[in-house]
Each structure stands twice: as structure tokens, then as C-alpha cells.
Amino acid sequence: MSVYQKIADDLVERFRPAAESLPANDEKRAAFARFSKVGPPHRRVEGWRWSDLPAALRAANGAASSGRSAAFDQIGAPSVNIVNGRIADAQAAAALGVVEVDEWDDTLDPCDWRDRFSGLVDLNTAAAVRQIRVEMIDGAAGAVWLRHIFDSREDVFVSIAMRVGNCATLNVIETFEGRAPFVSHAAIARTGKNASIARTMLQSTEQSVVLHSSFGAIIGVGGAFEQSSVSLGGRFARHETVPWLVDEDARVRIDSVALVDRDRHADFTSHVAHDEARAITRQRHKGVVDGNGRAVFQGKFLVGRSAQKTDAEMQANALLLSDRAQANHKPELEIYADDVQCAHGSTSGALDDDALFYLRQRGLDEGAARALLIEAFVGELIGDMDAAARPAAAELVGEWLRERTA
Amino acid sequence: MLKIQNLHASVSGEDGGADILKGVTLDAPAGEVHVIMGPNGSGKSTLSHVIAGREDYTVTSGTVTFDGEDLLGLAPEERAAKGIFLSFQNPMEIPGVATMNFIRTALNAQKKARGEGEISAADFLKAIRGKAKLVGLSDEKLKRPFNVGFSGGEKKRMEMLQMATFEPRFCIMDETDSGLDIDALKMVGEVVNALRDGSRGFLVITHYQRLLEHIRPDRVHVLAGGRIVKSGGPELAAELEASGYDQFIEAA
Numbered sequence: 001m002s003v004y005q006k007i008a009d010d011l012v013e014r015f016r017p018a019a020e021s022l023p024a025n026d027e028k029r030a031a032f033a034r035f036s037k038v039g040p041p042h043r044r045v046e047g048w049r050w051s052d053l054p055a056a057l058r059a060a061n062g063a064a065s066s067g068r069s070a071a072f073d074q075i076g077a078p079s080v081n082i083v084n085g086r087i088a089d090a091q092a093a094a095a096l097g098v099v100e101v102d103e104w105d106d107t108l109d110p111c112d113w114r115d116r117f118s119g120l121v122d123l124n125t126a127a128a129v130r131q132i133r134v135e136m137i138d139g140a141a142g143a144v145w146l147r148h149i150f151d152s153r154e155d156v157f158v159s160i161a162m163r164v165g166n167c168a169t170l171n172v173i174e175t176f177e178g179r180a181p182f183v184s185h186a187a188i189a190r191t192g193k194n195a196s197i198a199r200t201m202l203q204s205t206e207q208s209v210v211l212h213s214s215f216g217a218i219i220g221v222g223g224a225f226e227q228s229s230v231s232l233g234g235r236f237a238r239h240e241t242v243p244w245l246v247d248e249d250a251r252v253r254i255d256s257v258a259l260v261d262r263d264r265h266a267d268f269t270s271h272v273a274h275d276e277a278r279a280i281t282r283q284r285h286k287g288v289v290d291g292n293g294r295a296v297f298q299g300k301f302l303v304g305r306s307a308q309k310t311d312a313e314m315q316a317n318a319l320l321l322s323d324r325a326q327a328n329h330k331p332e333l334e335i336y337a338d339d340v341q342c343a344h345g346s347t348s349g350a351l352d353d354d355a356l357f358y359l360r361q362r363g364l365d366e367g368a369a370r371a372l373l374i375e376a377f378v379g380e381l382i383g384d385m386d387a388a389a390r391p392a393a394a395e396l397v398g399e400w401l402r403e404r405t406a
Numbered sequence: 407m408l409k410i411q412n413l414h415a416s417v418s419g420e421d422g423g424a425d426i427l428k429g430v431t432l433d434a435p436a437g438e439v440h441v442i443m444g445p446n447g448s449g450k451s452t453l454s455h456v457i458a459g460r461e462d463y464t465v466t467s468g469t470v471t472f473d474g475e476d477l478l479g480l481a482p483e484e485r486a487a488k489g490i491f492l493s494f495q496n497p498m499e500i501p502g503v504a505t506m507n508f509i510r511t512a513l514n515a516q517k518k519a520r521g522e523g524e525i526s527a528a529d530f531l532k533a534i535r536g537k538a539k540l541v542g543l544s545d546e547k548l549k550r551p552f553n554v555g556f557s558g559g560e561k562k563r564m565e566m567l568q569m570a571t572f573e574p575r576f577c578i579m580d581e582t583d584s585g586l587d588i589d590a591l592k593m594v595g596e597v598v599n600a601l602r603d604g605s606r607g608f609l610v611i612t613h614y615q616r617l618l619e620h621i622r623p624d625r626v627h628v629l630a631g632g633r634i635v636k637s638g639g640p641e642l643a644a645e646l647e648a649s650g651y652d653q654f655i656e657a658a
Contacts, residue, residue, distance in 0.1 A: 353462070358498045360482035361458050361491075362508075362568065363516035369483075372511075376502025376551075 004044045007054045011040035014057065018155055019126040027107045032126035039119015047118070050296045050328040051267045056210045056236030060181040068149070069177040069204040071395035076388040077145040077173050084150060084180065085158040087132060098140035099170065103130045108159050108186055110216060116242050116271045117186075120212050124186035128159035134172065138165035138192065143173070143388060148185070150178035150205065158185040166192035172199050173389050176213075179206040185213040196224035200389040201231075201239065204396055207264065209234040214242065221247035228385040230257045230393050232400060233266035233293065241270040245279045245307075252281040255381045257393075259400045260293035267296035274307040281312040286378045289318065289325035290404060300332040303340055310340040318348035319377050321370075367405040374401060407436040407607040408457070408576055413468035415456050425466060426452045428632035434576075437604040439621055441643060442611045444629035445651040450611045451495055453629065454580045457609075458492040459485050472576065486512075487519035489575030493565040493582045495611075500552040505564075508552055509534065513572060537570040540600075542593055558585040566597045576607045583617040595620025615647040630654035 012035070019032040041048040080101050081088040093101040108125045110117055136142065150156055164170045168191075176183070183205070189197050197217060205211060211234055217225050225243045243252050258266035272281050287295030297316045318327030331344035351373050359369035375397060382393050415427040426449045434440045444450055456463050457470060459482035470477045477485055500508075514524045525533070538548060541563045553561050562582055569577055582594055598608060598621045610621065618640065626642040627634045628651070635654050636642065 352498075355498050355500055357458075357460055357482060358494065358500075359508075359512070361486055361494075362512035362572075363483050363486040363519070364512055365483045365515065366481070368511075368515065372503060372508070373500070376500060379502035 004042055007042045008040040011042070011054055011057070012036045015123055015127060015155070018157070019123070022127070022129065025107070027109065028126045031107065031109075031122040035119050035122040035126060039122050041118055041120065047269060047298060050294070051236065051238055051265065053210070053212070053236060053238075056265070057182060059235060060210045061208070069175070069396075071204065071392045071399060072147065072175050072177065072202065074391040074395055075145055075173060075175070077143040077171070079145040079147050082132065082146055082148050082158065084152045084156045085128065086130065088149075096142070096144055098137060098142040099144045100133070100135040101144060101146075102133055104133055106131045106133075106161065108161060108188055110188060113216070113242070113244055113273075116244075116273065117214055117216065118212075118240065120184060121186045121214050124157050124159055124184045124214070127155070127184070128157040128186075131159040131161055134160065134162040134170070136164045136168045136170040139167045140165070141169040143171035145173040145175070148174060148176045150176070150180040150183055150209070152180040154180065155182040156180040156184070158183070160185075160187035162187060162189035162197070164189065164191040164195045164197050167194045168192065169195070170197045171386060171388070172197065173386070174199065174201050175392075176203040176205050176211065179209045181210065183209060183211040185211070187215050189215070189217040191218065191220050191223045193220050194222040195220060196226070198226040198386055200386050200393075201227065201229035202389065202393055202396060203229070203231040203237060203239070205232075205234050205237070207234060207262065210236040212238050214240040216242040216244070218244050218246055219250045219252070222249050223247070224251040226253045228255045228381065228389070228393070229268070230259070230382075230396050231266045231268070232396065233258060233260035233264035233295075235263070236265050238267035238269065241268070244273045244275070246275050248276045248278055250279040252279070254281075254283045255384065256285045256297070257378045257381050258285075258287040258289075258295040259378070259397065260288070260295050261290040261400070261404060262293060263291070264293045265296070266294075267298070269296070269298040271300045271302065272312070273302045273304070274310045274312065275304045276306055278309045279307065279311075281310075283314040284381055285316040286381055287316070287318040287327050288321065288374055288377060289327055290321040292324050294326040294328070296328045298330040298332070299344070300334065301342055303333075303335040303337050303342065305336045307337045308339045310337060310342065312340070312342045314344040316346045317377070319374065320348060320350055321374075371401045371405060407473060408432075408434045408609070409469075409471045410457075411469045413453075413456065413470060414466040415452060415463045416466055418462050418464045426463075426632055427456065429468070430629070430632070430634055432627065432634060434607045434609055436607050437602075438624040439598070439602070439608040439610060441618065441623040441626045442609065442629050443613065443626065443643060443646055445654070448629045449632045450629055451580055454492055454578045454609070454611060457578060458482060458490060483515070484519065487516045491569055491572055491574030491577050493569055493577065493579040495580040495584070497553055497561040497565055499554050499556070501554050503552040505548050505550060505552045506534065509568060509571060516572065534567070534571055537567055540570060540593070541566045541597065542590070543567055559587065559590055562586055563590065563593070566594055570597050570600070573601060575605070576609070577601065578609045578611070580611045581613065582610075583612050583614060591617055592620055615643050618643050628654055
């Protein structure tokens with residue numbers, strides 16, 4: 001038995017009790033069987049080379065905490081607290097108006113686009129106790145903040161299904177805080193015609209957390225998907241975004257900011273599939289890495305045969321603040337249509353000495369000058385965020401900078 | 407005010423790298439405008455960066471004092487707080503940095519280091535609007551990220567805006583006049599002359615006589631081969647314009 005087979009088997013056994021403790025359910029059993037057979041990701045699996053989940057899980061431990069992120073208090077949207085994957089305040093959920101948030105017994109199944117997700121989505125399907133449902137009725141527009149709070153000595157599995165009706169606009173903010181040994185979050189959103197979904201994701205969990213999150217979105221004709229995210233990483237934190245543009249004239253914007261220091265790890269992996277013509281995708285990633293941290297960015301554009309006039313751009317920039325800081329970028333274009341515009345760019349470097357000297361000549365001390373330049377580096381993406389979440393995102397950046405200069 | 411004694415400096419990190427400054431001595435008292443002219447590569451920009459505290463250069467010998475106090479041991483920001491201002495030859499574009507916010511932060515950092523109170527947002531706005539008018543920068547330009555998309559001339563105006571706003575005690579102007587049209591040169595003259603109250607000093611690095619029609623210098627020095635090879639009154643600038651630097655390159 002190869003060492004990697006052993007690692008995969010160990011992963012399956014680690015999660016088996018969580019999956020088998022749930023009432024018997026064919027779909028869950030089938031999902032766990034798929035996870036066991038092909039799903040456990042380790043460093044020999046494509047897309048997991050730089051993100052070593054098994055190693056992070058071996059180091060995970062069960063100490064619970066009640067850590068909260070003060071920055072999130074600044075979010076201006078109606079909230080639903082979701083503690084360890086379960087809605088904690090049903091009354092708040094019921095009072096949201098056009099957005100309905102509740103729990104039901106259903107399982108997440110990506111079906112024919114399963115292969116774009118990692119096997120961890122099957123694990124999530126198998127081990128999530130209930131599913132959170134977010135529904136936006138046709139023609140409505142509204143916002144909801146799903147505040148995920150983790151305070152558990154056990155692994156946590158959060159499953160979410162979203163539906164956005166025709167001509168509706170859903171503005172969803174998801175925040176992550178606290179800790180659990182392992183957090184699995186999987187969400188799939190389906191949108192109607194000319195519907196749009198704007199998602200803001202802010203992750204400020206504790207240093208020791210091991211977190212995997214997947215967000216899939218099926219975008220219909222004339223629809224839009226926008227996502228902005230800030231991750232402070234963790235022992236391991238990976239965020240996967242999988243928009244599927246199944247119809248014409250869809251628009252996608254995906255922005256991600258990673259701020260990692262100490263031994264933290266943040267991974268943004270995305271797979272944008274263009275199936276039909278004239279879709280536009282803009283993707284920007286900014287990683288700021290200090291200490292022994294690592295920021296991984298893996299972006300893929302898949303442009304199908306029918307996706308003529310696709311216009312897609314991807315840009316990843318990393319700022320390395322220490323000698324041991326690492327950034328790994330893997331931009332990937334897979335194009336089958338012949339009349340498309342696709343581009344990608346990737347840079348990494350240190351802070352600009354000329355700019356630092358300029359700022360210090362004007363009177364800023366070295367710490368303030370560095371902080372100003374780091375803030376500027378991520379500032380464009382923060383500035384383009386949804387107004388309800390922007391102050392909290394800016395505060396996360398500010399907290400991170402203050403912690404470094406303190 | 408600013409006293410430079412036998413200053414030698416080389417590029418940091420280069421083993422046994424030759425000195426770029428090879429014994430510069432200069433005394434620029436308060437109230438005076440000193441001009442440095444000289445051929446390309448003679449060390450003019452190096453001198454301005456060494457005075458401002460750029461770590462890319464190592465001072466191998468000599469001293470620089472400001473009002474009798476050693477400058478070379480101070481960080482760039484400490485020198486700025488003492489009142490040393492450098493107008494950069496090639497000012498940076500800094501995307502993502504809001505111009506007004508940056509200038510106010512810098513001004514308050516200087517004031518704090520001097521033990522002075524901060525300027526309020528309202529007072530700052532009032533002050534900078536007036537100065538912006540003087541240097542010819544529109545409100546729209548001030549709302550952009552710092553220098554982003556600015557022409558060379560606009561960047562120089564932004565340098566003059568900061569000089570006028572900070573009211574530094576000693577202004578080093580590194581080829582501020584390069585690339586400026588006649589109106590902009592006049593503006594630079596106005597900024598300098600408004601600050602010229604007898605208590606401030608100026609070190610103006612230039613290739614051209616033109617700026618000196620607007621700023622009347624007290625002394626003109628020729629820097630060649632890392633040394634000051636000739637000093638004189640304003641008439642020296644005109645003489646250089648006519649005869650060039652060849653005589654000094656050979657001498658150095």
C-alpha cells in the first residue's frame with residue numbers, strides 16, 4: 001500500500017464516525033462511498049499540491065473556544081446566526097422578509113458538475129446534519145448575513161442551498177469565526193433568468209482552525225455572480241468557488257484577498273465554466289504573506305465550444321513580506337471556442353523600496369509606511385466590495401496590520 | 407543651517423564600490439538659496455538622497471549637520487520631522503493611496519514627532535485647497551490615488567503642493583524644473599518665494615538657468631565627479647549655460 005493510499009484511508013476513517021452517526025439515508029451513504037473511493041484529497045491529487053489537508057488535520061485538536069470577531073459587528077445587513085452549522089435564532093430567520101432562511105432535510109448534490117468540486121463536497125453531503133435553505137422569491141431584492149459561528153470540539157459540517165428567483169437579486173454575506181477541529185462548508189446557489197447573486201465572504205477564524213469551503217453557483221441567462229472575499233487563513237483554510245455559466249450573457253466578478261502571517265495558510269481555488277456565448281468574467285486575487293505563511297491561488301477558466309465571444313481576465317498578485325513567505329499561483333485557461341478573449345497575469349514581489357522611502361521622507365515611520373502600502377495593495381478590492389460588508393472587511397485588514405506592527 | 411563636511415558616500419551593498427560623493431563640503435545657511443549644477447552622473451541626486459536618509463547609500467566618511475545636530479544617524483522620517491523636505495526628481499505613483507489622506511497623515515506624523523498638536527480635518531482641507539490653487543492642481547486631481555495617471559508636470563506640482571503644505575525648514579529640490587513648462591516654472595518660483603522668509607534654507611538642483619529667473623539664488627555650486635569644483639554667485643549659472651561643463655569634467 002502506497003503512503004498516499006494510507007493517507008487517503010486515514011482521512012476516510014477520520015470522518016467515518018461523523019457520517020455513520022447520522023440516521024440512515026441512501027444519498028448520504030452514496031456520498032460517503034464516493035468520498036471514500038475517489039474523494040480524499042492529498043498532495044498527489046491534482047489541485048492539492050500546495051495545500052496539505054491531511055497534515056493540517058493530523059495537527060488539529062479539539063479545544064473549543066468562544067472567539068468572536070469584533071470586526072463583524074460593523075456589518076449592516078439582517079443576520080442569521082448559524083452556530084456549528086445549525087440556525088441558532090429561528091425568529092431572526094423568520095423576520096427577514098423577502099429572503100427566507102430555514103432548515104430542512106435535504107442533501108447537497110452537484111450531480112453532473114460534481115467533478116469540478118473536490119471530494120470534500122461529498123463528505124459534506126454525507127456528514128451534514130441538516131441543510132440551510134436560502135430562498136429569494138421572483139423579482140425581489142434583498143440582503144442577508146449568514147453569520148457562521150464555530151464553537152465545537154467536534155468537526156462541523158455546514159450545508160447550504162440557495163435559490164434566487166427570476167429577476168431577483170440576492171446579496172448574501174457569509175462570515176466565519178470561532179473554531180472547530182475541522183469546518184466543512186458547502187453551498188450551491190441556483191439562479192433564475194436575469195437574476196443576480198452577490199456574495200461577500202469574510203473569514204476570521206482562529207489560528208488553529210482547519211477549514212474547507214465550497215461555493216457553487218449556476219448562473220442563468222443574463223445573470224450575474226459577484227463575489228468578494230477576505231481570508232485570514234488558518235492552520236489550513238481553502239475556499240473554492242465554482243460558478244457555472246450555463247446560459248448567454250452572464251457576468252462574473254470574483255475578487256479574493258488573503259492576508260496570512262505566522263504559519264497560516266490560505267487557498268483560493270476557482271473554476272469558472274463558460275458554456276454559452278458572450279459571458280464576461282473578471283477575477284482578481286491579492287495575497288499578502290508574512291512570517292511562514294502561504295497563500296495559494298488556483299484559478300481556472302473553462303471555455304466550452306459554444307462559448308463564443310467569451311471575455312475573461314484573471315489577475316493574481318502576491319506581496320511577500322518576509323523571506324519565508326510563500327505564494328503559489330496556478331492560472332489555468334482551457335479553451336475550446338475559437339473567438340474568445342482570455343487573459344491571465346501573475347506577479348509576486350516585496351514592498352517597493354522607492355515607495356517606502358518616499359513615504360518615510362514625508363514623515364511616516366517605517367511601520368506606518370509599510371502598513372499604508374499593504375493597505376493600498378488590497379485597497380482596490382476592498383473598495384469594490386458591497387457597501388454593507390466593506391467597513392468590516394476594511395477593519396479585518398486594519399486589525400491584521402495593527403497586530404503585525406504592535 | 408545645513409552643513410556638509412567632506413562627505414563621501416557609495417552605493418550600499420556593493421563590495422568595495424567606488425564612492426559617488428568624494429568629499430562634498432557645503433554650507434547652506436538659513437535664508438539662503440543654494441543652487442547645485444553639474445553634468446549627469448556627477449552625484450547631484452545621490453547628494454539629495456543622502457541628506458534625506460536613503461538607505462541605498464552608505465556614508466563612508468564626513469558629516470552632515472542641521473542646526474549643529476547630526477543628521478546621518480537619523481531615520482528618514484526623523485529628518486522629515488526636523489524639517490528636511492526632498493522634492494523628488496521622479497515622484498512615485500502609489501496606487502490605492504488616497505492623496506489627501508496621505509498628505510494629512512504625513513503632516514500629522516511630522517507634527518506629532520515635533521510634539522505639536524494635530525491639524526484638524528477642516529483646517530487641513532482649507533489649507534490644502536488654497537495651496538492646490540497656488541500649484542495648479544484641481545480638486546479632481548486631489549481625489550485620485552496618489553499621482554496615479556498624472557503627467558510628469560503634474561507630479562512635480564504635487565511635490566510643490568506638499569512643500570507648500572508642510573512648510574519645511576529646509577527644501578531640497580532635485581530637478582524640480584525638469585520637464586516643466588514656463589507657467590509651471592513660474593509656479594515653482596512662487597512656492598519657493600512664498601516660503602522664503604529668512605528662516606528657511608533651499609538647495610536647488612538644476613540643469614538650467616531658466617528656474618533661476620524666478621528664484622534668485624545666493625550661491626551657485628558646480629558638482630562634478632563627486633566634488634564641488636567651483637562656487638560663485640548667480641552669474642556662475644549664466645556662465646555655465648553659455649560654456650557647459652566640459653572644463654569641470656576634465657578637472658574632476
